[in-house]
Amino acid sequence: MERKTELPEVPEEFFTERLKLRMPKPGDGKVVNAAIKDSMNELKPWLPFVQEDPTPKDTEINTLESHILFLKRENLRYLIFDKETNEFIGSTGFHDIEWAIPKMEIGYWISTVHSGKGYMAEAVSALTDLAINGFGCRRVEIRCDAANEKSRAVAESLGYVLEGILHNDELSVDGNRLVDTSIYAKCQ
Structure with a gap:
């Protein structure tokens, strides 16, 4: 018998000391696409959606799909x-959500021009707090390629525990080799 889970209220927008995080809206594709294009060299080793240069239309479609998934509470991208200044910095959010437990994974990427300023740690810290204190999550994960030192540094700076490294876990985003996956978590 499947357990019926009532979905929590999810903020469409919230703030940290320096940042505004909000759900994607129609028309956001243009600014997101510009950031992707400016950051291709840094993002390409880690993210599948930058293996080919996405068009503004591709990014707008992805943004609209994210908006719908947010409303359905299936994937909560911010x-x-x-x-x-309202300048776009990057993207983060919850995926692989299991409301019945509840648990979820946080993913993120940042525009190169904003890297190294602590913005992503600030955003992920706020999401972690929302997951644990707002949604009552028992587990919050961050998974990343074990070679992605910057992504791992965000998790480690926020006190996530490295639970393990899955060796030869996935194909690299370019499909040319096997990579290891680091699994970080905070549990309640």
Whole structure:
């Protein structure tokens, strides 16, 4: 018998000290696409959606799909903006959500021009707090390629525990080799 789970209220927008995080909206594809294009060299080793240069239309479609998934509570992507200037910084959010437990995974990427300023750690810290204190999550994960030192540094800086490394776990995003996956978690 499947357990019926009532879905929690999910904020469409919230703020940190320096950032505004909000769900994707129609029309956001243009600014997201520009950031992807400016950051291709840094993102390409880690993310499948930058293996080929996405068109603005491709990114807008992806943004609209993310908006729908957000409304359905199946995937909760947040776009990150500077709170003062409204400049786009990156993207983060919850995926692989299991409301019945509840548990979820946080993913993220940042525009190269904003890297190294602590923005992603600030955003992921806020998401972690939302997951644990807002949604009552018993487990929050961050999974990344074990060679992605910057992504791992975000998890480690926020006190996530490295539970293990899955060796030869996945194909690389370019499909040319096997990669290891680091699994970090916070549990309640």
